[in-house]
Amino acid sequence: MKSFLLLTLWLPLVVYAQKKTPKMYDLLVGGYGSSISVYRFYPETGKLAYLSESDxxxxxxxxxxxxxxxxxxxxxxxxxxxxxxxxxxxxxxxxxxxxxxxxxxxxxxxxxxxxxxxxxxxxxxxxxxxxxxxxxxxxxxxxxxxxxxxxxxxxxxxxxxxxxxxxxxxxxxxxxxxxxxxxxxxxxxxxxxxxxxxxxxxxxxxxxxxxxxxxxxxxxxxxxxxxxxxxxxxxxxxxxxxxxxxxxxxxxxxxxxxxxxxxxxxxxxxxxxxxxxxxxxxxxxxxxxxxxxxxxxxxxxxxxxxxxxxxxxxxxxxxxxxxNFILVANQDSNSIFVFRRDKASGQIREIASYVQVNKPTCLKFAAAQTPK
CATH class of the missing domain: 2.130.10.10 (YVTN repeat-like/Quinoprotein amine dehydrogenase)
Structure with missing residues (x-):
């Protein structure tokens, strides 16, 4: 009985942790330059963090x-x-x-x-x-x-x-x-x-x-x-x-x-x-x-x-x-803006974040994993 009680207490915590742990994504950025840039995208906030560049x-x-x-x-x-x-x-x-x-x-x-x-x-x-x-x-x-x-x-x-x-x-x-x-x-x-x-x-x-x-x-x-x-x-x-x-x-x-x-x-x-x-x-x-x-x-x-x-x-x-977000590549102003999106109304809301990137022309997402 004690084991059963512990299990019933533990399972909701696991489910809660799974719900609270967001998937991770990488944003790949192409453009008129000399490399592909990679950013980690955090879907809970809309923030971007630079990771790497291609050869x-x-x-x-x-x-x-x-x-x-x-x-x-x-x-x-x-x-x-x-x-x-x-x-x-x-x-x-x-x-x-x-x-x-x-x-x-x-x-x-x-x-x-x-x-x-x-x-x-x-x-x-x-x-x-x-x-x-x-x-x-x-x-x-x-x-x-x-x-x-x-x-x-x-x-x-x-x-x-x-x-x-x-x-x-x-x-x-x-x-x-x-x-x-x-x-x-x-x-x-x-x-x-x-x-x-x-x-x-x-x-x-x-x-x-x-x-x-x-x-x-x-x-x-x-x-x-x-x-x-x-x-x-x-x-x-x-x-x-x-x-x-x-x-x-x-x-x-x-x-x-x-x-x-x-x-x-x-x-x-x-x-x-x-x-x-x-x-x-x-x-x-x-x-x-x-x-x-x-x-x-x-x-x-x-x-x-x-x-x-x-x-x-x-x-x-x-x-x-x-x-929840729309990311826009502004080619001639060298910027990527992340806007919040209202799913119900479809409207584009306030800015969540932005980064400076040289002449961005293409944005693609890839699934990512968090390093342990």
Whole structure:
């Protein structure tokens, strides 16, 4: 009986300790510089603490992390002969160790993503207007490209749309399809993804958007019924119904305040994990994040607020794994601001912390462990 009483007293303490011990995360920061920075993120406070930097890499402007947080892949963005760099990530220290690199056979690589089984990575090459597929080995190293998809055409903006400019390569949540946006031709391409094949991407459909709008980044709703695309050149968010790799446009909303006149440069877009809100960033003379509420049945958007990012050129941002914070990379003011987020209203609240980082352009989270 005494042992039973001790056990009943001890078990609630264990459960309480488990609840009170937050998960740890590392924030990986890419940008226009010479290394990838790693910060420990504390989800109970929103604070960031510097951990380490990678070895030298030119312009690691976009990153991706495998699902187990074992490997990090970065583009090395160059006007010609861009590369992909592979690193292993130490979960306790945040140390990045170089594994290998491969040319992507494209110019100005600006986006990279990875499939869940760590079979392939997908790279969007802005200047060459192409998508590169690079297989991965079991040890995390990158093999030479197995497939190269070359975009064609142009659109109406003579300065920005004189040629194809691929800007994202995004797998659907079920990983049956890959969507890529072409800012230069005002098109969104859909490909069937079959990872067992030498050339795993098979064309399915092409969706045209408004001429001169410049589709840049996208995200899916958690229920996989809708896709949200941010249009860089016009500062708009477009809502699409999504079904089996195909898109149907159902709504376009402006990110701009009524009567706004100035330079726009819409950049990034994310859907909250609960599927209730969409967030989209705008650069140029705007420098804010626009928040929209999502109608549960239709996926249509209703404006909530515009929140200044406390810096210039919020090229990239991320919602933290708890959903309580939004971290914003202000490229032209060399800063990352951490804002509190109200899950119920979707609104962006007060600043929790900030750090100075050279030209940050990409923020990614990885699971971490606390050193014993």
């Amino acid at each position: 030298s890499i030119k312009n690691p402007s976009y990153l991706c992390v495998d699902k187990d947080s074992r490997f990090v892949y970065a583009v090395s963005e160059k006007d010609s002969d861009s590369e992909v760099m592979a690193y292993s990530l130490a979960p306790k220290t945040g140390q990045l160790t170089f594994v290998n690199k491969q040319p992507v056979k494209g110019a100005a690589a600006c986006y990279i993503s990875i499939d869940e089984d760590r079979k392939n990575i997908f790279v969007a090459n802005y200047l060459s207007g192409s998508i590169s597929v690079l297989p991965l080995k079991e040890d995390g190293s990158v093999l030479p490209p197995s497939q190269l998809i070359q975009g064609k055409g142009r659109s109406v903006n003579k300065e920005r749309q004189e040629a194809p400019h691929a800007h994202t390569a995004f797998l659907s949540p079920d990983e049956k399809y890959l969507l890529y946006t072409d800012l230069g031709t005002d098109k969104i391409h859909s490909y069937r993804y079959k990872d067992g094949q030498q050339q795993p991407l098979i064309p399915v459909s092409v969706t045209n958007v408004k001429p001169g709008s410049g589709p840049r980044h996208l995200d899916f709703s958690p229920d996989k019924k809708h896709v949200y695309v941010v249009q860089e050149l016009t500062g708009e968010v477009v809502v699409f119904d999504y079904d089996d790799g195909k898109l149907k446009e159902v709504q376009t909303v402006s990110m701009l305040a009524p009567g706004f006149k100035g330079v726009v440069g819409a950049a990034d877009i994310h859907v909250s994990a609960d599927g209730k809100y969409v967030y989209a960033s705008n650069r140029g003379d705007v420098n804010n994040i626009v928040v929209y509420a999502i109608a549960p049945e239709t996926g249509l958007l209703t404006f909530v607020e515009r929140k200044p990012t406390m810096g210039k050129a919020p090229r990239n941002f991320v919602i933290d794994p708890t959903g």
